[in-house]
Amino acid sequence: MDIELRGITKRFGEVVANSNVNLTIRAGEILGLLGENGAGKTTLMNILSGLYRADEGEILIDGTPARFDGAGDAIRAGIGMVHQHFMLVPVFTVAENVVLGVEPTGRFDRLDIEKAREQVRQISAEYGLEVDPDAIIEEIPVGIQQRVEIIKVLFRSAYVLIFDEPTAVLTPQEVTEFFAIVRSLRDAGKALVFITHKLHEVREVADRISVLRAGQIVGEGDPKTATDADLAEMMVGRQVRFEVEKEPVQPGDVLLDVSDLNVLDEREEMAVNDVALQVRAGEIVGIAGVQGNGQTELVEALTGLRPLLRGRVSFLGEDVTQASARRRHQLGMAHIPEDRQRSGIIGEFNIAENMVLNSYYDERFSSGPTLRWLDVYQQTAANVAAFDVRTSSIFDHADHLSGGNQQKLVVARELSRDIKLLVASQPTRGVDVGSIEYIHKRIVEARDSGVGVLIISTELDEILSLSDRILVMFRGRIVAEFDGDKATVNEVGLAMAGVTAEQAA
Amino acid sequence: MSDDPKRETLSRELLKRAVVTRFTVEEVVIVPIFAVIVALILGGITMLATGVSLGTIQAAFGSLFTGSLGSISALSETLTAAAPLTLAGLGIALGFRAGLFNIGAEGQLLIGGMAAVVVGFSLTGLPLIIHLPLALLAGALFGALWASIAGWLRAATGAHEVITTIMLNLISFRLVDYLLRSPWIQRPGRADPISQSVLESAELPRLLLWIDTNLRLHAGIFVMLAAVALIYWLLFRTKLGFEFRSAGANPDAARYAGMRSGFLIVAVMAIAGALAGLAGANQVLGVLGRASPNFSAGIGFDAIAVALLGRGHPIGVLLAGLLFGALEAGGRQMQVSAGVSIDLISIIQALIIVFIAAPMLVRTMFPWAFQKERPADKGASRAPPSQPASEESG
Amino acid sequence: MAVSEAAIGAKDIEISRQRQTRIVGGLLLVLAVFxxxxxxxxxAGEGDAAFRLTRPNDPFALPNIVVPAATYSYVIAAVLAFFGIRLFMRGGARWSSLLLGLGFLLAVTAFLAWATAGKSxxxxxxxQATFVRAVPIALGGLAGVLSERVAVINIGIEGMLxxxxxxxxxxxSLLGGVGGIVAAICVGGLFGFILAALVVTYRVDQIVAGVAINLFVLGVTSYVSSQVLTEFRxxxxxxxxxAIYIPFLSDLPVIGPVLFRQNIFVYGALILVAISTYYLFHTKSGLRARSVGEHPEAADTLGIDVYWTRYVNVTMAGMVAGFGGAWFTLGTVGRFDEGMTGGRGFIGLAAMIFGRWHPVGALMAALVFGFADxxxxxxAILQTPIPSEFLAMAPYVATIVLVAGLIGRARPPAADGKPYIKD
Known part of the structure; x- marks a missing residue:
């Protein structure tokens, strides 16, 4: 079955997400759809899977125009999508999730759960995707959850499978496993679309590559011949420097000293387990690891946002184990939170209010109980100019900024004062390439001026290019340490999967 | 070197104020006006449907107007009714700003009012200048304490304030019933639940006795105005107000910014409860002179409508409170002179809430009054707490 | 090495969980002292308490249960103290909630013995009265379950009742009782539909919409009541x-009068609870409804119409509440009084929370509240020194204690209260 997208255009208000996109998807082939964040990949695939309706253009299935009024229509036409954020009901069982929407029923609308289990087992066996039909989704690991998503799509007899950023939550080893599954599906005659912004992955697994930039298809590539540089240039629209330029490290005194740290997560389970680490002045320490291995809890514990179960945190020689987030902030600890939308900015506040969100109480901006707004505006205007936040007015709502500019706003807020340590969690997640380069540059500048930097990222590339020293976190523990100049993707990747040096040997 | 162009941009940017969009004007001004008009029309239709003659309906609307604005006495009644509605409405609006939905104003008002009554009749021999402030303070304090229970529960355990304040309302009804029967509060010689009368030294002085001794307008109106000014200052000029608004707009970001969310929740609830308690004190010290079961008369619930209609802004709440006070006063006149039940006013108030909370509904009904395309605005559909948060930070 | 570290961690967690057990133990001890x-x-010295089970002319007469009130209370206190100390000293977290419930039940029996001492x-x-009084609460709670399972918070139950x-x-009055019930169900459904339209289509905040419905219904019914009903009595x-007597079953001692000599509302409530349980947890439609309440995006991607599902379920919830509302007039006094529901809808919400968003749970909680009622x-009849107002508060206080999670927290549907916005 072949699918052709012809002249697809989709607007959200005044924003054009897709503009005149033409794309062909063929059976027995893996199409890599490459594009950076905000290029319109997900919107395009949501149109194909019936969730959005295109404003212009048409979808042809084997040459016949099709009209999707909802996800149901696309499913019936044999198109299935595995979303970046899994679309699984956490409290349902695997079988319930798989059959949801196409349930086998008996009399009186009775749900035939026995039959559902049987059907799940069948598909598991057929495609070699092992799962327990009675397991509750929230109790199984992410890798297995993704398997359930695939079974779900196959259960609906999909011929076309769309994967939206499928590797974001997987370890390098799980990625390899996942690629094997994708290839076997292709060999079984399915048509596959693999959406990603990771160059090497698309080169590894795709049979054909289409590049999307600013809502338009800007080029095609052959994975066998195209280089990372070619693809990146197509994706970004200009040449990209992959290497971050930085001076050799000159570590100073120990700023942050953490020992014996144990932290619980929301479910009262051990998220951070006996972690010890140090950050010195003038060095960048990177913490690598797959998402959900305790990084969030570690950062929150270091910045005073989450209580410790046990352990000691000292900062500038002072014991701050019990100190509040405000106190640590005052001592010179800056924090770029991992999810700016959720916890970094306040969308309906203007830029000035966001700029002083954690320093409004400072003498610079307030006297007694009242705020001095004029001083706030002066400082904001200076910071906005200094950190290249693109906006027409500091009274604009933060909501109206692009992701990259929102992140620069956060970076400006944290770096525009006199700090000793920067804790940066996912500093460039969901940000365009230009902003990534800019933010990396500012972080390195901070380090060169003697600030200690702790970067936590799930993007291995980011860790490798920035860090002077790399720690790897796995299941709440620091399982390995590498020298930033010598570490290789392979070594760090194995450690991220929990494989120790001895086991690997 | 690069300072010059930078400064230039700086000053340029400083001058550029956020442009008030047509959309904002529509949301803040046009929608409320239409909401009130449509609600009044639907009120008229309700009367028609229940067999009220056209002549009587005309008379009803006429007396609604004359009873609220038509005379000095009408104005006095309007302002008297507006004071507690505005006070309690301010508290609820403050909650909206801070992301808390306080349904408990009714109970806070009762508890605060009871405390004011007790202070009002039990402390004898004090001059007005001491006794009245003490009684008001007692009202505010106990309202604050009662509301803090919900605040503390939310902060310490995460119990949702909507549920806890509903339950605290129901508890306060029973508690007041009980207190009114207890020997040290009940008026001697009475079998029904009614409190002793507030002493003259604790009464809010009537203001217009020099015109007519029947005019009920009392000094509570000054309490109301002071509260409006105070809350405005608090929200938009102080650090605490900034924290309230941050916690309301994005509690996670507020926490990450080092604000003490638990403290803020309790503080907001306490201030809201104090305002509701003042509303209760205002009623017993200014209007009723004593407490009886259900002396709150639904003011705490109407105040929710006032806060919504006022869009969570102190000035808006004042205007909304005046409107609702006018409806209340006019409604009484309507009942007397046109023979239409005052319960009609509740219908109109409920309809106003619906239309305010559903701007899309108003837009659908009157497409000609609004711009065709609304700008893509992510936050616009979130209900009460999503006010244009920064409009007043200047 | 690694194992022992993990064990230490687990122990730390265990300690943090034990605190809750201690709280429960402490509560039981306080209860015992009380x-x-x-x-x-x-x-003491008041004599025996006699509980009548049957009337003398019943087909199967049972003797009265006679309890020496003082002795019984001391025995109960001892039992409570035993379990309280046990929990306090040794933990055993799994049973703490159950023990607390049981403890309260025992305390209530002691209370009854005390109140009845020397009397019968x-x-x-x-x-029997418990079941009757539980009806509007159970139906209100059920309405809450049906709408919150599709993630629509329903504060408007009071108004729908x-x-x-x-x-x-x-x-x-015009068409007879059956017509009245049908009309009540329709009007309840109408308000359910209005709530759904407001929150789903017009994206009104769910709490605001519920409050508005309550105020509106209170206004309309009071208005019509004073404007029209006083004139046309x-x-x-x-x-x-x-009451409909079920043949044979109604003759059974105790169970007969309690379960099988009731009116259509009690039977209706029990049947609706059964049907809802089947619907929510054993049918295709129920699975879809729950998926909409837990993860609407997921449901949407699978072709389930989130908006339609919410409309249908919230309308059904309104119908259930409308039926429950008819109880107040057609099931008891036959006439309407302004504001006669007196907060039962809110207690229904509490019952829903107590019942952990499950129809049967809501019914059980409603029975507890009905018992208190x-x-x-x-x-009043027994003339105890405890003011009835405090007993009337008990369900509300209990609800606060529950939502505060002091005795184990209930988990609402994940998307509860959140609007689903497509596009």
Missing amino acids: VASVFGFGS FSLTGML LAGAFTGAVVG FLNNAPVFR SLQQKL
Whole structure:
């Protein structure tokens, strides 16, 4: 079955997400759809899977125009999508999730759960995707959850499978496993679309590559011949420097000293387990690891946002184990939170209010109980100019900024004062390439001026290019340490999967 | 070197104020006006449907107007009714700003009012200048304490304030019933639940006795105005107000910014409860002179409508409170002179809430009054707490 | 090495969990002291408490249960103290909630013994009244379950009950009881539909919409009541449904009068609870409805119409509440009074939370609240020194304690209260 997208255009208000996109998807082939964040990949695939309706253009299935009024229509036409954020009901069982929407029923609308289990087992066996039909989704690991998503799509007899950023939550080893599954599906005659912004992955697994930039298809590539540089240039629209330029490290005194740290997560389970680490002045320490291995809890514990179960945190020689987030902030600890939308900015506040969100109480901006707004505006205007936040007015709502500019706003807020340590969690997640380069540059500048930097990222590339020293976190523990100049993707990747040096040997 | 162009941009940017969009004007001004008009029309239709003659309906609307604005006495009644509605409405609006939905104003008002009554009749021999402030303070304090229970529960355990304040309302009804029967509060010689009368030294002085001794307008109106000014200052000029608004707009970001969310929740609830308690004190010290079961008369619930209609802004709440006070006063006149039940006013108030909370509904009904395309605005559909948060930070 | 570290971690967690058990243990101890000092000491020398199970002319007559009030209270206090100390000292977290519930039940029996000491009192009569009084609470709770399972918070249950009561009275007066019930269900459904339209289509905040519905219904019913019904009294004079005796079963001792000599509302409530349980947890539609409440995006991607599902379920919830509302008029007095639901809808919400968003759970909680309600009535007869107002507060206090998670937290549907915005 072949699918052709012809002249697809989709607007959200005044924003054009897709503009005149033409794309062909063929059976027995893996199409890599490459594009950076905000290029319109997900919107395009949501149109194909019936969730959005295109404003212009048409979808042809084997040459016949099709009209999707909802996800149901696309499913019936044999198109299935595995979303970046899994679309699984956490409290349902695997079988319930798989059959949801196409349930086998008996009399009186009775749900035939026995039959559902049987059907799940069948598909598991057929495609070699092992799962327990009675397991509750929230109790199984992410890798297995993704398997359930695939079974779900196959259960609906999909011929076309769309994967939206499928590797974001997987370890390098799980990625390899996942690629094997994708290839076997292709060999079984399915048509596959693999959406990603990771160059090497698309080169590894795709049979054909289409590049999307600013809502338009800007080029095609052959994975066998195209280089990372070619693809990146197509994706970004200009040449990209992959290497971050930085001076050799000159570590100073120990700023942050953490020992014996144990932290619980929301479910009262051990998220951070006996972690010890140090950050010195003038060095960048990177913490690598797959998402959900305790990084969030570690950062929150270091910045005073989450209580410790046990352990000691000292900062500038002072014991701050019990100190509040405000106190640590005052001592010179800056924090770029991992999810700016959720916890970094306040969308309906203007830029000035966001700029002083954690320093409004400072003498610079307030006297007694009242705020001095004029001083706030002066400082904001200076910071906005200094950190290249693109906006027409500091009274604009933060909501109206692009992701990259929102992140620069956060970076400006944290770096525009006199700090000793920067804790940066996912500093460039969901940000365009230009902003990534800019933010990396500012972080390195901070380090060169003697600030200690702790970067936590799930993007291995980011860790490798920035860090002077790399720690790897796995299941709440620091399982390995590498020298930033010598570490290789392979070594760090194995450690991220929990494989120790001895086991690997 | 690069300072010059930078400064230039700086000053340029400083001058550029956020442009008030047509959309904002529509949301803040046009929608409320239409909401009130449509609600009044639907009120008229309700009367028609229940067999009220056209002549009587005309008379009803006429007396609604004359009873609220038509005379000095009408104005006095309007302002008297507006004071507690505005006070309690301010508290609820403050909650909206801070992301808390306080349904408990009714109970806070009762508890605060009871405390004011007790202070009002039990402390004898004090001059007005001491006794009245003490009684008001007692009202505010106990309202604050009662509301803090919900605040503390939310902060310490995460119990949702909507549920806890509903339950605290129901508890306060029973508690007041009980207190009114207890020997040290009940008026001697009475079998029904009614409190002793507030002493003259604790009464809010009537203001217009020099015109007519029947005019009920009392000094509570000054309490109301002071509260409006105070809350405005608090929200938009102080650090605490900034924290309230941050916690309301994005509690996670507020926490990450080092604000003490638990403290803020309790503080907001306490201030809201104090305002509701003042509303209760205002009623017993200014209007009723004593407490009886259900002396709150639904003011705490109407105040929710006032806060919504006022869009969570102190000035808006004042205007909304005046409107609702006018409806209340006019409604009484309507009942007397046109023979239409005052319960009609509740219908109109409920309809106003619906239309305010559903701007899309108003837009659908009157497409000609609004711009065709609304700008893509992510936050616009979130209900009460999503006010244009920064409009007043200047 | 690694194992021992993990074990230390697990132990730390264990300690943090034990605190809750200690709280429960402490509560039980306090309860024990209370029972001993108030009920035990208070009923000393007052004599025996006699609980009547059957009436003398019943087909199967049972003797009265006679309890020496003081002794019984001391025994209960001892039992409570034993479990309290046990929990406090040794933990055993798994059973703590259950023990607490059991402890309260025992304390209530001690309370009854104390209140009845030297007198006699019909236990069966009170259980029967419990079921009757539980009806509007259970149906309100069920309405809450149906709408919150699709993630629509329904504060408007109170208004829907009131609308049902009003419609039941007026239409019942004109067309008879059955017509009244049907009309009440329709009007309840209408308000459910309005709630759905407001929150789903017009994206009104769910709490605001519920508050508005409550105020609106209170306004309309009060207005019509004073404007029209006072003038045309025949519109407010509906027939009352009498109890239907189920052959044979109604003759059983205790169970007969409690379960099988009730009117259509009690049977209706029990049947609706059964049907809802089947619907929510054993049918295709129920699975889809719950998926909409837990993860609407997921449901949407699978072709389930989130908006439609919410409309249908919230409308059904309104119908259930409308039926429950008819109880107030057609099931008891046959006439409508302003604001006669008196907060039962809110207690229904509490029952839903207690019942952990499950129909059967909501029914059980409603029975507990109904018991408290009927107990409050009896207290006046027994002339106890405890003011009835405090007993009337008990369900509300209990609800606060529950939502505060002091005795184990209930988990609502994940998307509860959140609007689903497509595009």
